Amino acid sequence: METKKTSLYQLHQDCNAKFVEFAGYQMPIQYSEGIVEEHKFTRNHSGIFDVSHMGQLFIYGGEDLIKDLEKIFPLDLKNLKLNHSKYSFLMDKDAGIHDDLIITKTNEGFLIILNAACKDNDFKILKELLKNKYKMVLDENRSLIAIQGPKSSEILNDVINGVKDLNFMSGNWFTFENQKVYITRSGYTGEDGFEISIANDFVDQLTRELINKGSKLIGLGARDTLRLEAGLCLYGHDLDKDKTPVEANLKWAISKERISKGDFIGSDIIIKQLNNGVTKIRVGIKPEGRIIAREKTKIFNQSDVHIGEITSGTFGPSVNGPVAMGYVENEFSKKNTKIFLEVRGKKHPASICSLPFYKKSYVKGVN
Amino acid sequence: MSEVKYSKEHEWIKLDGDVATIGITKHATEMLGDIVFAELPEKGSNVEKDGTAGVVESTKAASDVYTPVSGEVVDTNQAIVDDPSKINQDPEDSAWFFKLKIKDPSEMDTLMNKDDYDKFAKETSA
Numbered sequence: 001m002e003t004k005k006t007s008l009y010q011l012h013q014d015c016n017a018k019f020v021e022f023a024g025y026q027m028p029i030q031y032s033e034g035i036v037e038e039h040k041f042t043r044n045h046s047g048i049f050d051v052s053h054m055g056q057l058f059i060y061g062g063e064d065l066i067k068d069l070e071k072i073f074p075l076d077l078k079n080l081k082l083n084h085s086k087y088s089f090l091m092d093k094d095a096g097i098h099d100d101l102i103i104t105k106t107n108e109g110f111l112i113i114l115n116a117a118c119k120d121n122d123f124k125i126l127k128e129l130l131k132n133k134y135k136m137v138l139d140e141n142r143s144l145i146a147i148q149g150p151k152s153s154e155i156l157n158d159v160i161n162g163v164k165d166l167n168f169m170s171g172n173w174f175t176f177e178n179q180k181v182y183i184t185r186s187g188y189t190g191e192d193g194f195e196i197s198i199a200n201d202f203v204d205q206l207t208r209e210l211i212n213k214g215s216k217l218i219g220l221g222a223r224d225t226l227r228l229e230a231g232l233c234l235y236g237h238d239l240d241k242d243k244t245p246v247e248a249n250l251k252w253a254i255s256k257e258r259i260s261k262g263d264f265i266g267s268d269i270i271i272k273q274l275n276n277g278v279t280k281i282r283v284g285i286k287p288e289g290r291i292i293a294r295e296k297t298k299i300f301n302q303s304d305v306h307i308g309e310i311t312s313g314t315f316g317p318s319v320n321g322p323v324a325m326g327y328v329e330n331e332f333s334k335k336n337t338k339i340f341l342e343v344r345g346k347k348h349p350a351s352i353c354s355l356p357f358y359k360k361s362y363v364k365g366v367n
Numbered sequence: 368m369s370e371v372k373y374s375k376e377h378e379w380i381k382l383d384g385d386v387a388t389i390g391i392t393k394h395a396t397e398m399l400g401d402i403v404f405a406e407l408p409e410k411g412s413n414v415e416k417d418g419t420a421g422v423v424e425s426t427k428a429a430s431d432v433y434t435p436v437s438g439e440v441v442d443t444n445q446a447i448v449d450d451p452s453k454i455n456q457d458p459e460d461s462a463w464f465f466k467l468k469i470k471d472p473s474e475m476d477t478l479m480n481k482d483d484y485d486k487f488a489k490e491t492s493a
Binding site: 029030034035036037221224225290291292294314315317322344 | 400401403404422424425426427428429448451452
């Protein structure tokens, strides 16, 4: 299968991107300044991410659609306000995670942002679960960019007036060059920021205007270090079909109202795990010293017993040290528990820590 | 002092008497990206030609560092362990990795000179 290119491919090239293949797309891993500089620029200023490889699934419908989607997602969609977003997951009957996603209520139905590697499978699953009752469009004609960091609001508002008034995890339609663009105040870096859904033919122009205002393109490399410092999961690494949202320590994203009813796919397992606890759970891990423990690194307790595995690990440029997360047996998941990480045959001391590694306040606003 | 030689694993080596200073090339640092971790061989240990003698890690991945010749490690550069970003800044001079008392000077003959290495680096990264 030929690798696909996003509508920003030419711009990436103009900015000296190094490309990698990711989920069937040619994506920029970094630009000339490198991952550490790109990471810091996002934290201190404003970075633009091309996330057009991600799926933008529009599902059209009203009251019936809400009822049907509540059988799938553990969310209180009935009471979700128009243009408000929630983080959620598509699960199988055993509460294993097919994908994690952001779902937003729009005036015509719902917009769901899906991971690139999962989107086609998600579409198939959802189409079957919804029994073809609703119009579903996995829109390839729209691009998706994120602008993240403290200067993002000011910069984007200069180009598209009014976005600065959006609250965190809410969105709306705006206009750019007479085109309808859907913008949400959200992101995946631990910074204030926005995600912008825009027609493919206009994304290059919009991105260049944002660059002219002082923002910079940031590659997938820095996206990974930013999200890991923010304690956010990456599907296929920290989340997969062998892990449930409770094990992934994401129970905050499950609606209490919906748990009490327990009528969504995977609810039996979720309720059981919430009541009885889990055997393994996702935790933050801070290595002592500078050693970097990457994905698949084995975790041991103080008696040298194998108790888990790292699922994401790298160097955190803002923390200025190594950061990781992984799954350990529940009894070793308490903050400050001493553990050991086996890297290149040697065991290195580390401890369980709370997430995120790096914290900044989002713009919350008043509901 | 002899000329600087280069290995196919992208190390440089400079011989002064029977002590060789070894580091990684600028080309290697450009391929790796930002280096955020470095591990060096222990002083007093013996390393074999083409064997592992350290590790560098970028934000993306870990890579082994090999020694282009055999010998005993007589010195290591703690400065690059404390601040690995120095390797990106000055890879072919102050950010050297380790010094070896070499065992067999003829091993130097198997290595490339600067022109050959530059050609090799260009071909392999194309």
